[in-house]
Amino acid sequence: MRIARYPAILLKKGDEVLLGLNKKGFSKNKWTLFGGFLQRKETLLDAAIRYLKEQSGITVEKAEKIGKIEVKFGGVQELIQIHVFLAETFTGEPIETREVLPKWFNLGELPISEMWSDVPFWFDQVAGGKRVKAFFIYENETLLYQDVDSPPPPPPLQPTIQQPTAVSPV
Numbered sequence: 001m002r003i004a005r006y007p008a009i010l011l012k013k014g015d016e017v018l019l020g021l022n023k024k025g026f027s028k029n030k031w032t033l034f035g036g037f038l039q040r041k042e043t044l045l046d047a048a049i050r051y052l053k054e055q056s057g058i059t060v061e062k063a064e065k066i067g068k069i070e071v072k073f074g075g076v077q078e079l080i081q082i083h084v085f086l087a088e089t090f091t092g093e094p095i096e097t098r099e100v101l102p103k104w105f106n107l108g109e110l111p112i113s114e115m116w117s118d119v120p121f122w123f124d125q126v127a128g129g130k131r132v133k134a135f136f137i138y139e140n141e142t143l144l145y146q147d148v149d150s151p152p153p154p155p156p157l158q159p160t161i162q163q164p165t166a167v168s169p170v
C-alpha cells in the first residue's frame, strides 16, 4: 500500500499550544497541527519547520520527533503517516495566512469538536513531551478503530531499605 508522509508540528508555550484552523484542503474547517505533505528531497524535520513558518509565521530552529500517527480511510488504498514534532522555542508572532488561521489554546480548552476525532487519543501525550505511536481507521469522517501505545510505565520505585531478617534459631 502506498504510504503518504505528512510532517506535522506542535508548538507549545507553557500551558498553551498553537493550532491552525484550515481554510481549505482536506482538513478544511478543522483545527490541526501545522503541516502538510512531504515534498521530494526534504527531510521530515525541515518540512515540519517550513510548514510552521508558511502557515503561522513562526520560526523554530529545532523540534523533537515525538510521534507517529497512522491513519487509514476505508476504501482508500493509502496509509497516511503523520510524523509529529514538538517545539517549545520559537521566534515571531502568529499571523493569519491565506490557508490557515493560527491561535493559541490552553491545553484544557482544545476545540475538540472541530478537530479530527483521532487527535484527543494522542494529543496530551505529545503536549506532555511523551512519545506516542498510534493507528486509526476512519470510514469517511467517523473513527472506527483506534490503537494507541500506552504511555511508558512509571520509573521503578526507589529500592526500599531491606529490613534485616530475623535469624531463626537453629
Ligand SMILES: CNc1ncnc2c1ncn2[C@@H]1O[C@H](COP(=O)(O)OP(=O)(O)OP(=O)(O)O)[C@@H](O)[C@H]1O
Pocket (backbone or CB within 6 Å): 006, 007, 008, 009, 022, 024, 025, 026, 027, 028, 032, 033, 034, 035, 036, 037, 071, 082, 116, 118, 119
Ligand atoms: C485524518 N486524521 C488526521 N488526524 C490528525 N491530523 C491530521 C489528520 N489529517 C490531517 N491532519 C493534519 O492536518 C494538517 C493539514 O493537512 P491537510 O488536511 O492534508 O491539508 P493540506 O492543505 O496540506 O493538504 P491538501 O491540499 O488538503 O491535500 C496537517 O498538519 C496534517 O498532518
